[in-house]
Amino acid sequence: MHSDFTNSLILTALIPLLFSIFIISVAFQLYFILFVFAKVIQQDTPIIPIGKSHGVSVIVCAWNELVNLKELLPLLNAQEYPTFEVIIVDDRSWDGTFDYLLGECSEYQKVRFLRIDQTPEHLSSKKYALTLGIKSAKYETILLTDADCRPQSINWIAGMAECLSTDKEIVLGFSPYFSEKGFLNNLIRYETFITAIQYFSFAITGVPYMGVGRNLMYKKSLFLQNKGFAKHTNILGGDDDLFMNDVANDKNTAVCLNPNTFMYSFPKTTWETWYRQKRRHLSVGKYYQFKNKALLGALASTQILSWISFIILAPLFRHNPVVFWVLGVFLLRLISQWIIFFKANKRFDNTLETFTFPFWDGIFALYFLIMGINNFIPRRQKMRWR
Numbered sequence: 001m002h003s004d005f006t007n008s009l010i011l012t013a014l015i016p017l018l019f020s021i022f023i024i025s026v027a028f029q030l031y032f033i034l035f036v037f038a039k040v041i042q043q044d045t046p047i048i049p050i051g052k053s054h055g056v057s058v059i060v061c062a063w064n065e066l067v068n069l070k071e072l073l074p075l076l077n078a079q080e081y082p083t084f085e086v087i088i089v090d091d092r093s094w095d096g097t098f099d100y101l102l103g104e105c106s107e108y109q110k111v112r113f114l115r116i117d118q119t120p121e122h123l124s125s126k127k128y129a130l131t132l133g134i135k136s137a138k139y140e141t142i143l144l145t146d147a148d149c150r151p152q153s154i155n156w157i158a159g160m161a162e163c164l165s166t167d168k169e170i171v172l173g174f175s176p177y178f179s180e181k182g183f184l185n186n187l188i189r190y191e192t193f194i195t196a197i198q199y200f201s202f203a204i205t206g207v208p209y210m211g212v213g214r215n216l217m218y219k220k221s222l223f224l225q226n227k228g229f230a231k232h233t234n235i236l237g238g239d240d241d242l243f244m245n246d247v248a249n250d251k252n253t254a255v256c257l258n259p260n261t262f263m264y265s266f267p268k269t270t271w272e273t274w275y276r277q278k279r280r281h282l283s284v285g286k287y288y289q290f291k292n293k294a295l296l297g298a299l300a301s302t303q304i305l306s307w308i309s310f311i312i313l314a315p316l317f318r319h320n321p322v323v324f325w326v327l328g329v330f331l332l333r334l335i336s337q338w339i340i341f342f343k344a345n346k347r348f349d350n351t352l353e354t355f356t357f358p359f360w361d362g363i364f365a366l367y368f369l370i371m372g373i374n375n376f377i378p379r380r381q382k383m384r385w386r
Contacts, residue, residue, distance in 0.1 A: 015316065022309035022326070025302040026333045032299060033337050037197050039204040041343045045258045054164075055139030056084040056157050057220075061129040064095040065147035072147055077108040081157040088113040089133040091125055127229040127239045134223050143217045144240070145263055149175065152262040152349075159261035160217045169222045169252040170244065172203055173215030176351040177267040184274060188267040190360045191367075193352055197344055198296070200257070206250035209292040213240030215263035222247055238284040245288050259349045282371055300368040306333065307365040334358050 058076060062069055069088065076086045088105075090097050090113055101113040114132055119125045134142055143160060145151075153159075163171045174196055177189050199210045223243075232242045268274035285293065310330045317323035342354045 015313075018309050018313060019326075021305055022313055023329065025306040025309065026329050028298065028302040029306060029333055030336060033333070033340050036205055037201045037344070038340050039201045040197055040257070040347060041340065043200070043204055043255060043257055043347075045256075054083070054141060054161065056081065056141045056143050056161055056217075057134075057137035057139045058084060058086045058143045058145065058157065059089065059130065059133040059137065060086070060145055060147055061089045061091060061126060061133065062093060062097060062147045063091045063125070064093045064097065066093070066095045066097045066100055068147040069097065069100065072150065073104070073108055073111055075151055077110045078154055079110075079151070079157045080154045081161070083139070084110060084157055085138055086111040087133050087136060089116065089129040090114065091116045091129040092119070123233050124229070124236055124239070127233060130239055131228050134220060134228070137220055140220050141217065142220050142223065144213050144215070145175075146214050146265065149214050149263045149265045152264060153260040155260040156263065159258040160215075160256055162258075163254045163256040164217060165254065167251065168254040169219045170208070170211070170248050170254065171217040172199065172208070172211045172244075172253065172255045173217065173261055173263060174200075174257065174348060175212050175214035175263040175265055176348065177265050179351070180267070180269075184269070184271060185267055186356070186360075187363070187367075188274065189352055190356075190364070193341075193345070193348065194364065196348065197341070198299070200255050202295075203248070203253050203255050207291070207295070208248035208250070208253040209245055209288060209296075210241035211244040211248070214265050215261070216240055216244075218247075222252075232287065235284065235287065237280045238287065242284055242287055245292060257347050262349055278371065279374070300372065303361070304365045304369050306330070307362060334361065337361065 060069075060072070060076075073086070073088075086108070088101060088111065090101060098115055101115075105111050105113055114136060116129055116132065119128050130144070141161065141164060143157060160171050160173055175192075176196075177185070177192055179185065179189065195212075199208070199212075202209055226243075226247050229239060229243060231246060232238050235242065268277055285296070288296075310326065313326050314323060317326055338354070338357050341357050345352050345354055
């Protein structure tokens with residue numbers, strides 16, 4: 001009897017606290033959905049003018065990417081832009097990449113390559129390769145992508161360059177993944193969609209915090225003035241997002257949502273390779289500026305809390321009219337998010353099936369919880385590309 005009374009008191013005290021957490025979490029989520037993420041929908045896309053040209057150096061770092069380079073190089077060489085070059089940095093490949101580049105580069109007027117035979121042990125190989133590529137660039141404007149990427153159109157360079165106005169030094173591009181069958185592919189594409197909404201909308205509102213190296217443009221002088229990756233040379237990842245976190249600001253950063261500039265990429269096909277990639281990406285987040293970590297952490301935490309508190313509160317109030325308030329508030333968030341994401345998905349070339357958004361929102365609450373806990377587990381880093 002005493003035990004039942006004690007449990008009742010504890011439950012009575014916890015319910016108001018849980019309800020407050022639920023309301024605060026949903027309110028926080030709604031604010032970002034309606035007033036931050038919605039900025040992506042309103043963003044204007046510059047029209048690509050004919051004849052505009054300032055030199056662009058496209059840089060691709062490759063480690064055993066022979067098959068991909070055979071497909072990518074013709075697409076890059078065929079870009080409709082007056083003044084550009086393509087630099088392939090061959091980082092110690094043993095799959096025949098060097099022989100291919102040596103023999104085939106002469107066929108492509110815009111393409112040249114560099115060969116790396118050895119990387120200093122204390123440096124990230126990707127950052128070292130990028131640094132050599134950028135320093136060798138003939139032009140002031142640098143445009144980055146990866147060997148496993150494919151431009152959406154022959155106007156990729158032109159569209160990205162159009163966003164680089166006189167007062168901008170950085171252009172953030174979009175790089176979705178190709179659609180394939182399977183749960184993992186859908187998970188990867190939704191995660192890419194959410195990440196893009198966040199870094200685009202934050203940049204539009206004046207708080208740029210990252211970019212994606214599969215489609216990223218910036219000035220060579222910006223790289224050299226900030227000593228490149230000097231602050232993070234010994235960190236495995238971060239050649240794109242950590243550098244952007246250091247140098248991007250509300251004055252020098254533009255976003256490009258022209259579908260002609262989208263750079264599609266091939267996603268991981270096994271859980272092991274995807275998990276290793278995500279571990280590397282998430283481990284870099286702890287080096288972000290505090291304000292960025294706080295905002296992103298609050299977004300993930302409130303999404304987790306809104307789902308957990310709803311799942312607990314709904315059964316507790318099942319015989320109480322309050323359940324309709326709980327359900328209504330939760331549905332308000334889901335429906336508002338669905339509307340904004342539906343419109344954003346149209347801007348992103350309809351890379352997702354919009355009817356699945358509520359399902360993936362719940363899955364990602366669990367994803368954030370698991371990966372957040374996992375990220376605190378210390379592991380020895382090994383310098384490798386993948």
